[in-house]
Amino acid sequence: MTLVKLTSVAVLALALGACQSVFAPNYRTPLEVKRDAWEHIKPGCTESDCPLVNIDTVSFPALPKLDGIVERRLLQLTEDNERSTPPSSLKAYEQQYLATAQKRNSSYLQAKVREQHDGLVIVELSSYLDTGGAHGMPGRDLINYSRQQDKVLTLQDMLLPGQEDTFWKTVAESHRAWLMSVEMDKDAEFIKTWPFRKSPHIALTYGAMIVKYEVYAIAPYSMGHVELKIPYPRLNGILKPELFPGRG
Template sequence: MKSTLSFLLFGLLLIACNNKNHLPFEPYTVSSDSCENCTKVKIEIPHATANTKLSKTINAALEGEIIALLNFDEESDATNLIEAKNAFLKDYEELSNKFLEESIPWEATIEGAISFENDTLITINLISYIYTGGAHGYGTNRFLNFNKLEGAELYQENLFHDLDEFTHFAESLFRKQENIPLEGSINSTGFMFETEQFYLPTNIGYTEDGLLLFYEPYEIASFADGPITLLIPFSKANPYLKYPK
């Protein structure tokens, strides 16, 4: 996963540099010292280099997401990625000193790449894997969407003309994809939507292939089921989008 995302990131950055309509980025890496049997942190993300509101918004949003991902005890006062990395390493050291049996090193790998960009919108995808003990680690997939013209981050309610209307539309596609009867509970085939009502995932992002709805493990199904995705081609999604492709 690491090598694939690294090639993708650098390739996309190269394309961006050669296209005047694309925001300029450079790769930015933060990592812990390499050693055997020790906690490892590696962050590889695009860093917007232009001195604009949009670049500052993107960089701040990425930094905020990553700081939150590395915040193990929810008491960290880290204000940048280096401080967040050091806090993660310190948290492991303090815990392992208290509980010697919990000596398996932690790991945090976070990589970002541009999944979509046109003249009005840019989406950055953050993929992370965090292990802080236990039977397995936890992977997340975050999509951050930005309005290039206004220099603002776009949240779910900003993407659609009518959020409720799009939700109903997405539910019909989801039921068809997952072979769920159109009538009856959305959980009738084993999903775990709360209150047995369909809802959109936390993460929705633009990709070159369409609008991607990405449900994290545990969001609507068991961890063993992994992430659940619904890719909606722009030909179908555009009527609902404030920023159609």
Template sequence: MRYLTYFCLTLSLIACDQSEAPKAKPVTPKQTVITTQTLPPLVSTIEKSKTIKPKCKGDDCPNIEIEIDRFNDDKELSALIERELVNMTASLSDDKKVYANLTELTHDFWQKSESQWNIFLHSKILHQKNNIIVLELGNETYLGGAHEIGYTKYLNIDRKTHQLIPLTQLFIAGKEAAFWAKIQAQHQLWIKDNELNDEHSIATWPFIHTDNVALTDKGLTVKYQNYDLAPYAFGQLEFSVPYEQLNGIINPQFL
């Protein structure tokens, strides 16, 4: 009987200990806090130049033409833009050489260029707000063949860090898919209007995502390169979603 009483008492203590044990607190996922800072808009000067291949004579000499934004108050930003711009022509090099500046690109181009080859590089400011500046870079290159190839690249830049803002950072966590659904809906209307909604065209030119997305004054703009979604003749397709349709999708700091 004494042992039975001791056994029951032990069970009671164990049950009491379990009932009074503190419950684990739920873990709240940490979110990256992105701070904004109001900075005065930058003013750029446009540097324009056109250079001809040395020692070349005639109308068909290779040339490089540029129209690039320069920021006297932010040399680091100017260097970043130049670096991004000249590396839009990476197809010049079989080993995917990375150019540090326009001088390196020019030297490489003169070594490889043939008659009529040319490069036109240009930039323009699309949007400025708080610590964000957005530029559109353009590259039209002719390296022989039937036509030149155009390429457009958007840069969303944090002026405080001089870093490109990743696409995923533009959206609230888990909401990027909702943005692409809106872009795809516009694309569906476009292929219908242009009679590219037959089975062959859809299989040849399927809808794809791109990281070429820009913050603008009115919303988010997506630009596709030649051949991304359609034949060359249709050019670079562009779709936009206004900010009023992006509530709950885009990070509020970008509104």
């Protein structure tokens, strides 16, 4: 009799576990990611320096909502977004760009999954717009998509109430550490020319929270996209506890 009861309990436990696996998503399992890449030159152009558009992006078969977010954010990195009516899609952007682009002009847009952990999908977006000058203009953006909350997290979503000023003071400390690492902490002219400032580009990567900067934001073009890293222990009492890696 005891053996029968134990067997019944075991079967019930397995059945409950199966139901949970069917109806509750496992956020520790990464989403499937598909890559979509292409490059096209201006129709009819046969020269060596034809205008071109190169697009390398990602899609998520199980989460098409995120596909649309990635596409819109890529379009925000294009020069066409300065116009009153931005293009409706990457395909439309390509057509508009190639219709008016001159020789030696090119546009590169890329989206890649930087990390997936704890139900977060972190997408890094890159652009490079070349108008034929000495160098092109690169751009960056970051998306922190919470599968649990089914939305892109803003900084306000990440921080405990009333902690934004403390957060930026902590980032400023990381900036001072970065200045030391590049041996610019004693260069008064550099510090005056390139003072610390906030950035909208933030990501909850597994190893540390990062704050990324556009070129010319806090350093000259030659230093690229500066990336400050804030270790999670320094964010105790600042970042919402459930967003620390491993606690979700």
